[in-house]
Amino acid sequence: MTVEIHQTAVVESEVELGDGVVVGPHSFIQSGAIIGEGTEVGSSVWISGFARIGKANKIFHGASIGAPPQDLKFGGEITSAEIGDNNTIREFVTINRGTSATGRTIVGSNNLIMAYVHVAHDCKVGNNIVMANAVNMAGHVTIEDFVVLGGLLPIHQFCRIGSHSMVGTGARIVQDIPPFALVGADPTRIAGINKIGLHRRKFSEETIRALNACFRLIYYSKLPLSRALDEIKAKFSGVAEVEYLLDFIEKSDRRILLK
Structure with a gap:
C-alpha cells in the first residue's frame, strides 16, 4: 500500500504516515505528527505535531487534532493528544492537547465522535463510546467505556461519566455520573439504570x-x-x-x- 496525499494538502517534514494513509485537499499536518496505517484524513483538517493518531481512523472535514489547550495557565509545554484505532471523528471536532508538562489528552478506540464535539485538554475518553453532535467537555473530564452521550451536552471540568451509562440530549453535567446510569434532561436527573444498553x-x-x-x-x-x-x-x-x-x-x- 502507498500513502495518498492530495496536491493541495501540506504535510511538513518529519511527519510519520503509516501505510495506506490518505490526506485530503487543503489539510495541514505539522512536523512531528504520527498517523497510523489506514487512517483517512479528510479535507481541511488541521493536525498538530503533538498528535499521535492510531490505525484505521476516519477524520472528516474541518476537524482539529492536537491544538494548544484553551487554558490561560498553558505556557507552551510539550504535551500531546493521543487517539487510538478505528475512530470516526466527524466534521469540525476539536481535540486539544494536554495543558501541563507531559499532559495528555487521550481518546481510545472504536468511538463515534459526531460533528462539533469538543474534547478539551487532559480529557480521557475510553473505548466504544458514542458522542452525538456538540458534546462539549471542559478540561480533565473522564468518559469511561461504552458510554452514550446525547447532543448539546456541556460537561463540567473534572467530571467523570461511568461506563455503560447513557446521558440524554440537553442535560448539563456538573457532577459525576455513576456507571450503568440512565440520565434524563430538563432537569438533569438520574432516571434509573440503562437497562436497554x-x-x-x-x-x-x-x-x-x-x-x-x-x-x-x-x-x-x-x-x-x-x-x-x-x-x-x-x-x-x-x-x-x-x-x-x-x-x-x-x-x-x-x-x-x-x-
Missing part, C-alpha cells in the same frame, strides 16, 4: 436485577448515601459490577449526581 451488551438478568436494586437504594429509598452504600455492600457483596459501582461512588471527587 445493559441488555444489548449481554449483561445477565441477575446482574441487571442487582444493579437495579442498588439504584433503588441510592435514589429512591430516602436513606442517606452512606447508609444506602452499607446496605448494598451487605446485600450484593461479590457481584463484580456492584463492586465497581461502589468503588466509583466512593472515589468520586465531584460527588455523584443524586437527584
